[in-house]
Amino acid sequence: METMKIGDMELFWLNGGDTHMDGGAMFGVVPKPLWSKKYPVNDRNQIELRCDPILIRWNGLHFLVDSGIGSGKLTDKQKRNYGVTEETKLEESLAALGLQPADIDYVLMTHLHFDHASGLTKLEGEKLVSVFPQAKIITSKIEWDEMRAPNIRSRNTYWKENWEPIADQVVPFEESIEVIEGIQLHHTGGHSNGHSILTLTSQGETAIHLADIMPTHAHKNPLWVLAYDDYPMTSIPAKQKWQAFAEEKNAWYLFYHDAIYRAVKWDEDGQITHEIKRETGR
Template sequence: METLEIGQIKITWLNGGVTYLDGGAMFGVVPKPLWSKRYPVNEKNQIELRTDPLLIQKDGINVLVEAGIGKGKLSEKQLRNYGVKEESKVEESLQTLGLTPEDIDYILMTHMHFDHACGLTKWNEEQELVSVFPHAKILTSSIEWNEMRHPNIRSKNTYWKENWEAIVHQVETFEKSFSLVAGIEMHHTGGHSDGHSIIVLKDQGEVLIHMADLMPTHAHKNPLWVLAYDDYPMTSIDRKSNWLEFGERQNAWYSFYHDAFYRAVKWNSTGEIIDEIKRQRTTSN
């Protein structure tokens, strides 16, 4: 598992599964000859997208960012349609680190689309959906939590009751910004979803920005390269531009949940990668 330290904050990427989604949808109106130079595509026009939670550890607390694609939650049709080649192994990743799901104190949900939230619940032996992380407080924006429970005609395809009903008692919401502890912040942005948020880590003069689905991979750095899945693309462009400007001033790292090749990168002022944490890929993926 890859790691990165931001001052005294340690980040470890867990195995949350993988999907293969339509590359055109992931890059919106950007022509394929442009985006395919930056991110590989297969013969079905699909691109590999991880769903790997980040484990953040500071001052003895364990924080997850997102929850993975889950295990045993999707039907055969859903597995096929979403190109799921591997389901979550978050519990196994935690075990490797000497942790269990019960050791997770907080879960920061940038938004609650199925590919981020399926890993919050699981089927027990009685075929009831229960919380995977029973002791954790689950944090998301109030706008996101409202839409999760009351989706509209467009969003109902990605906000599923199976992912929230069993954890409703664990959820706490915020409005614009929230500081979990010193150096771990959430900021509402909108854009990808109306309630979408990003995460900013700061410690000992170092900064990391987790842009979530405003910048799902390193290939989405261009502010204009936004997803066809975005509910409010002009908001995505505006917020991404603002946070990229902030990050450039701070010499910030950028981390990823979906990128199959990079866990985190730093760019210089001309857009060149000057530091990187690459994902360790096996021969099978």
């Protein structure tokens, strides 16, 4: 399990499952000869995308960033379509840290697409229940509203199984929210209308998690946006804005999906100066 510290905050990457999605869709209009130099692709034109939540331990509280793809909820067809080779092992990851799902105080949802939100609920017998029964689940109001009433495009990823059992735990916010001093969510839109990003600050150090407007280190270029983005022309200025913030703060970039890096820092020339790589074979 990879770990790091941002000031006094402790961060741990948990096992939320693995997907393999179409590389062309993940890089939009960027030609394959360009993006394939920056991120590995298999012979089916798929790229590996982890779905690994970040646990933050801070001021005696436990925060979880997104929830993984869940376990025992996907059909065989869905597993094939999304290239799922591993489902969530979140409870095992928490147990390795001496924790249980009931110890999570907050779940910070960048957005509610299936690969981020399916781990919020699980089957007990034939009934779906909350995985984190004591947690407040924070998400933007726009995202929460669309989750419950998706449009013709978004209904393929906003599933009632992922929200109905946890509806009374959700705390929606408007433009931004400081969950606790040093931990903030900011609505950006772009990837989804309600998409949000996360900033962490402690002891003069900063980290930023741009979620799915920058799902991997290979998406650093502001113009490299996903075909999956509902509003790509919103994603681009949002990336520019928050990358400028990160440069000013000399911030770490944190990743949920990246199969190579958990966190990186770049210099002014775009070269990686600090890195935490994902351990493979776990």
